[in-house]
Amino acid sequence: xxxxxxxxxxxxxxxxxxxxxxxxxxxxxxxxxxxxxxxxxxxxxxxxxxxxxxxxxxxxxxxxxxxxxxxxxxxxxxxxxxxxxxxxxxxxxxxxxxxxxxxxxxxxxxxxxxxxxxxxxxxxxxxxxxxxxxxxxxxxxxxxxxxxxxxxxxxxxxx
Numbered sequence: 217x218x219x220x221x222x223x224x225x226x227x228x229x230x231x232x233x234x235x236x237x238x239x240x241x242x243x244x245x246x247x248x249x250x251x252x253x254x255x256x257x258x259x260x261x262x263x264x265x266x267x268x269x270x271x272x273x274x275x276x277x278x279x280x281x282x283x284x285x286x287x288x289x290x291x292x293x294x295x296x297x298x299x300x301x302x303x304x305x306x307x308x309x310x311x312x313x314x315x316x317x318x319x320x321x322x323x324x325x326x327x328x329x330x331x332x333x334x335x336x337x338x339x340x341x342x343x344x345x346x347x348x349x350x351x352x353x354x355x356x357x358x359x360x361x362x363x364x365x366x367x368x369x370x371x372x373x374x375x
Contacts, residue, residue, distance in 0.1 A: 217306055218244065219280045225304065226287055232297030233304045238284040240303040245280055249273075 218241035225234035252268035267273060291297055 217241075218303065219276065219283065221304065221306055222287065223283055226283070226290070229295065230297070231287055231291040231295040232299045235284065235287045235291060235299045236301075236303050238280060238287060239299075241280050242284060245277060249277070 218237045222234040222237035222241060225231075225237060249268055252266075252273065256264070256266040256268055291299075
């Protein structure tokens with residue numbers, strides 16, 4: 217999130233904040249990389265997943281590095297902005313691309329559902345199941361297939 221936020225800040229000409237955001241991104245990426253390598257080396261049942269080798273993870277590392285270098289280069293040539301000590305705050309509430317959730321409300325109870333009706337559904341008083349034994353499967357007798365001999369005179373002609 218810090219990486220993409222840094223790219224957005226760079227586009228809006230806030231290069232100093234973009235550099236700080238990308239430095240924060242680099243720090244979190246290094247932590248995630250160490251955890252992924254540790255996870256990939258553990259033994260246990262199931263398939264061995266290697267999250268550090270995943271395409272998204274590999275591309276993210278180079279994206280962070282390249283964008284940070286670009287920001288530092290542009291800040292040195294064009295913007296000359298000071299890099300803040302604290303990372304910029306991420307906007308956690310998305311304001312585009314998402315639909316507002318509709319709050320769920322339970323429908324009103326029907327008038328027929330009174331406590332006596334609910335009490336009538338007692339599983340202890342249910343009718344006993346039929347204990348009839350199922351029929352055993354009959355053995356399937358093998359069928360004798362007729363001998364089919366190839367015929368030379370089928371009536372087909374190739375011309």
